[in-house]
Amino acid sequence: MSEIYEKLSAAILEGDADKTPKLVNRGLKQGLTPKEVLDNGLIVGMDEVGVRFKRGDMFVPEVLMSADSMAAGMLILRPLLVESGAELLGKIVMGTVKGDLHDIGKNLVSMMCEGAGFEIVNLGFNVEPDVFINAIKEHQPAIVGMSAMLTTTMRAMGHTIKAIEEAGLRDTVKVFVGGAPVDREFADTIGADGYGSNAPGGAELAKQLVGAA
Amino acid sequence: MPADMAEQVTFMDYGLHRVPSKLTWAVQDAIDAVEHPSLIVLGYGLCGNGLKGINARQHTLLIPRTDDCIAILLGSYKKYIQEFDATPGTYYLTKGWLEAGSNPLQEYEEIKEKYGEKDATWIMDQQYQHYERLLFVAHNQADLDEYRPQAQEVAEYCQRWGYRYEEILGSDIYVRRLIEVAMAIDKTDSNFVVIPPSGEVTQNLFMR
Numbered sequence: 001m002s003e004i005y006e007k008l009s010a011a012i013l014e015g016d017a018d019k020t021p022k023l024v025n026r027g028l029k030q031g032l033t034p035k036e037v038l039d040n041g042l043i044v045g046m047d048e049v050g051v052r053f054k055r056g057d058m059f060v061p062e063v064l065m066s067a068d069s070m071a072a073g074m075l076i077l078r079p080l081l082v083e084s085g086a087e088l089l090g091k092i093v094m095g096t097v098k099g100d101l102h103d104i105g106k107n108l109v110s111m112m113c114e115g116a117g118f119e120i121v122n123l124g125f126n127v128e129p130d131v132f133i134n135a136i137k138e139h140q141p142a143i144v145g146m147s148a149m150l151t152t153t154m155r156a157m158g159h160t161i162k163a164i165e166e167a168g169l170r171d172t173v174k175v176f177v178g179g180a181p182v183d184r185e186f187a188d189t190i191g192a193d194g195y196g197s198n199a200p201g202g203a204e205l206a207k208q209l210v211g212a213a
Numbered sequence: 214m215p216a217d218m219a220e221q222v223t224f225m226d227y228g229l230h231r232v233p234s235k236l237t238w239a240v241q242d243a244i245d246a247v248e249h250p251s252l253i254v255l256g257y258g259l260c261g262n263g264l265k266g267i268n269a270r271q272h273t274l275l276i277p278r279t280d281d282c283i284a285i286l287l288g289s290y291k292k293y294i295q296e297f298d299a300t301p302g303t304y305y306l307t308k309g310w311l312e313a314g315s316n317p318l319q320e321y322e323e324i325k326e327k328y329g330e331k332d333a334t335w336i337m338d339q340q341y342q343h344y345e346r347l348l349f350v351a352h353n354q355a356d357l358d359e360y361r362p363q364a365q366e367v368a369e370y371c372q373r374w375g376y377r378y379e380e381i382l383g384s385d386i387y388v389r390r391l392i393e394v395a396m397a398i399d400k401t402d403s404n405f406v407v408i409p410p411s412g413e414v415t416q417n418l419f420m421r
Contacts, residue, residue: 056232061324061336099301101343125343126301151259151280151419152297180233181262186416 004030005040008073012045013052015065017072024073034080038115042073043200046112050198060104067108074111087117089212090142093135093173095123097156102149105179109145109196112203117212118143129156129163136169142210145202146192148179157182158190174209178202214392227313229263230281236263244270250410254395258282259419267414274408275395277387278419282307286350288384290404290421296381302344304376308356311363317341318370338374347376350383357382 004027011019020042027037049066052058058066092113096106103125110120121139123131132144144164148154157177164170176194177187187195194209196202207213223243229236240263244253250271257264258279267274277285283305284293296303306316317337325333349364351357357380368378387404394401401407406418 056234060340061328061332064336064339065332099297101302103343104339151261151416152294153301155420181416183262183265183416189417 004032005044008037008041009045009048012042012066012069012073013048015062015069017065017069020069020073021076024076028076028080034077034084035086037073038077038081042070042077043112043115046070047200050200054198063108064104067104067111070111070115074115078114081117088119089117089207089210091119091121091139092143092145092206093121093123093132093139093141094145094147095127095132095135096125096147096149096179097153097160098126098128099156100148100150100153101125102147102179105149105199106145106147108199109147109178109202112199113145113206116203116207118206129160132160133164133167133169136164136167136173141173143174143176143206145206146175146177148177148182151181154179154181154186157192161191176202176205176209215396218392218395227309228315230260233261233263233265236260237266240264241267244268244272244274247272252395252398254391256285256391258284259416262416264414265416269408269410269412271410273398273410274406274412274414275391275398275401276406276408276414277391278404278406278421279387280419283350285387286352286383287381288386292384296348300346300348303346303348304341304344304371306347306349306364306367308351308360311360311367316367318367321370341371342374344371344374344376347371347378349378349380351380352383352385354382 004023008023008027011023024037027041046066049058049063053063094106094110096103110122114120121135121141123135136144146157146160148157161175174193176196177192178196182195184195194205196205204213225239229239240255247253252273252275255274255276258277258281260281279285279290284290286307287293287296310316321333321337324336328336347368351360390404394405398407408414
């Protein structure tokens with residue numbers, strides 16, 4: 001059994017988007033549950049990607065290909081997870097803040113959170129505070145996730161939190177932030193509830209924020 | 214720049230900011246290599262937090278208070294923010310970056326070697342498809358004319374994402390002020406960060 005897990009996490013690490021779905025299907029055929037395939041195969045692989053990226057042993061192109069492989073696996077697992085009635089942890093409204101067009105990291109965190117059992121409302125990039133506010137009103141998420149890739153744009157996270165406050169919605173959601181230039185100190189300064197330093201960490205944090213970790 | 218100052222300039226490698234922690238260590242090493250207590254001018258901005266955590270040791274550090282080199286090249290933080298607000302999705306080109314081969318076209322050529330055309334194209338699309346503009350910042354008209362063909366070659370490649378190509382003349386006023394302040398530190402103002410001996414560079418110092 002552990003062999004298929006090892007092969008799956010290796011396929012994610014190698015960024016092999018052809019092999020990953022085949023291995024997912026093989027695991028399911030062997031009687032593993034979708035959640036087992038996800039938790040012990042795909043996510044283990046992505047965890048390692050996070051570690052290597054941080055260490056400088058993996059670069060953006062490799063991470064992209066790993067994420068794409070994970071997405072290919074999720075395509076099979078997502079409907080099965082929903083069908084199996086796996087516990088839903090709530091909704092997360094996710095977006096890259098105003099002025100910032102980088103969405104690779106945000107999409108990766110979204111995928112990891114989805115794997116952890118959240119429903120994602122993805123607002124895209126260059127998202128105005130008002131768009132966050134309207135999405136909170138419409139979707140009533142448990143969590144709002146914000147991302148920024150530049151020190152020039154990370155201030156917009158603070159502005160967005162303030163706007164959510166002024167709209168009287170701050171108490172209805174937890175806010176977590178992330179992105180290359182963001183650190184815990186900054187997250188504290190702008191009044192975020194949490195900070196994730198990488199995608200798997202982001203999913204862990206989301207679980208903690210809803211008391212599910 | 215006065216000759217005695219010019220003699221003491223240390224040039225760092227290009228592109229260290231791509232892995233910001235490498236920039237931190239390289240600059241810290243360079244600071245540590247200065248023996249006597251000195252005023253050290255860092256020709257950097259915060260650079261993706263590449264300068265965060267640097268310790269002045271027994272020296273005083275003088276740093277332009279800007280996110281990155283673009284404000285320095287354009288002449289002011291204000292000008293940078295204007296350009297930024299006008300088109301957030303701007304990819305900046307400079308003479309230095311063209312010479313060092315740091316631009317989307319060069320990057321594509323490099324990853325094509327490694328991953329093949331199809332994957333390389335996909336990787337590039339993932340990273341750059343949302344930008345809207347390629348802006349070549351040149352020091353002066355002569356540089357603009359000399360490097361235009363190279364910049365346009367990059368622009369042609371970036372057409373695949375519909376970037377528009379623009380040119381702008383930068384200004385050396387920020388650098389001139391930096392040298393002035395370096396010669397008389399009491400002339401510093403809100404455009405510079407001064408770190409006293411044993412102080413540490415923090416992100417917060419650069420926030421405006």
